[in-house]
Ligand SMILES: Cc1cc2nc3c(=O)[nH]c(=O)nc-3n(C[C@H](O)[C@H](O)[C@H](O)COP(=O)(O)OP(=O)(O)OC[C@H]3O[C@@H](n4cnc5c(N)ncnc54)[C@H](O)[C@@H]3O)c2cc1C
């Protein structure tokens with residue numbers, strides 16, 4: 001059995017940042033990720049990130065991942081790749097896969113940075129070949145250089161739907177429609193405008209009714225919505241061979257549940273997620289969370305939350321003094337506050353504050 | 366759009382090439398601020414504020430165009446000749462258009478506006494795979510043309 005100070009599950013921006021922050025103060029850190037490539041979502045993000053300069057805005061996503069990796073290497077953080085963490089058991093014992101079968105590791109503190117899962121829509125035809133999540137299409141195009149099809153209907157106009165649509169265009173694929181149930185675009189206007197300039201049609205107040213085809217997607221039926229209710233007689237049919245679902249993400253909380261962390265439901269952050277305090281510590285005092293698992297946000301906030309959890313865990317293990325930790329944590333929280341301001345961020349700021357309040361009220365909603 | 370603080374004033378447009386920052390939503394983003402060597406762009410400590418363009422400082426160099434992750438910065442040169450203007454925009458598709466080629470210029474929503482000629486295509490390692498394409502167009506379309514229709518059209 002392996003032993004470590006801090007075990008981090010997930011090598012995305014949150015997990016890697018947590019590892020770097022804790023290792024900087026001398027903690028022994030092990031990071032495990034089931035992907036063979038570290039970096040989480042970052043490794044398929046070929047676009048230049050928005051955000052602040054401190055968070056590498058203007059830099060393409062995968063390069064941010066590479067930078068984080070270099071830092072973990074310089075600090076000699078151990079990163080195990082290619083196998084999942086299967087479960088967390090009593091006394092912070094975790095089981096994980098390896099080439100030699102299941103292994104175990106005992107950690108003094110755990111940081112769960114498992115990210116989020118993509119949601120799907122169950123409609124007629126949604127099991128046909130050619131229907132996939134936007135993230136799957138993005139992986140095909142950006143990592144494997146394979147076109148999922150030639151005419152794509154994108155369902156959802158949040159940033160994921162907008163960015164993946166743009167990347168489909170860059171890969172030479174036609175985006176024949178971006179469909180959005182709400183009367184306005186969900187993601188950032190600048191991302192939508194890239195598509196508009198390319199002549200991609202937006203169908204606002206519309207949804208996808210059904211998908212038709214024999215051995216794969218051939219046609220897609222859209223219908224107009226009035227206050228989210230289908231308007232009979234407004235059905236229209238588009239020719240397409242691929243449907244991408246970009247209909248939100250749900251935090252991956254299975255391991256947190258196993259670790260006994262109390263949950264709370266916050267729809268605006270993706271659904272059910274572990275309660276946590278201002279140090280990202282859950283109701284299990286040995287388990288911290290960071291990134292999309294604690295509410296679906298962005299890479300920049302994931303990195304800051306990772307740092308926060310890493311420092312708090314190292315502090316709890318005595319690697320830095322309370323004063324020293326307080327100073328660093330305050331600086332991180334201030335940066336998180338600026339990231340969560342403005343037209344789009346305020347809702348997330350409020351929801352995050354609510355989680356911390358619930359935590360201190362003993363989990364009462 | 367006119368009230369956006371990144372849009373140059375009509376007077377400034379008369380005076381030569383200038384950046385035009387079409388960033389209209391308060392999102393947390395500020396790489397443009399550091400990109401400008403002339404310090405003509407200000408976002409400030411509150412990084413969700415809209416970028417403000419100082420038209421007196423901006424010399425129209427175009428460096429900021431490739432630094433905006435939203436691809437929302439353009440460069441406008443109203444009086445390139447007596448009848449034509451230049452519009453520069455970021456371009457991230459392959460193949461790149463060729464200098465001298467006739468192209469169909471399009472608006473913010475991809476609609477055809479007018480024919481134009483590619484006056485330059487700039488690439489550089491520091492642009493990190495975002496090219497700057499400049500088209501020469503009839504002057505009256507300066508505030509409408511923001512891109513070109515790609516090969517085959519849409
Ligand atoms: C299309 C798209 C575009 C985006 N664009 C931007 C942008 O421009 N700017 C921005 O700031 N953000 C952007 N984001 C958001 C950003 O990528 C995510 O918010 C961020 O990656 C979340 O980081 P994370 O570390 O929490 O999770 P992830 O990056 O999802 O990483 C989680 C990791 O945990 C691993 N894992 C999960 N469970 C286990 C287990 N049981 N055992 C082992 N490993 C496990 C996974 O393999 C994964 O590598 C974008 C996201 C998408 C999908």
Ligand code: SF4
Nearest residue numbers: 401423424426427429
């Ligand atoms: S065009 Fe050049 S001088 Fe003008 S704002 Fe952009 S970077 Fe600054």
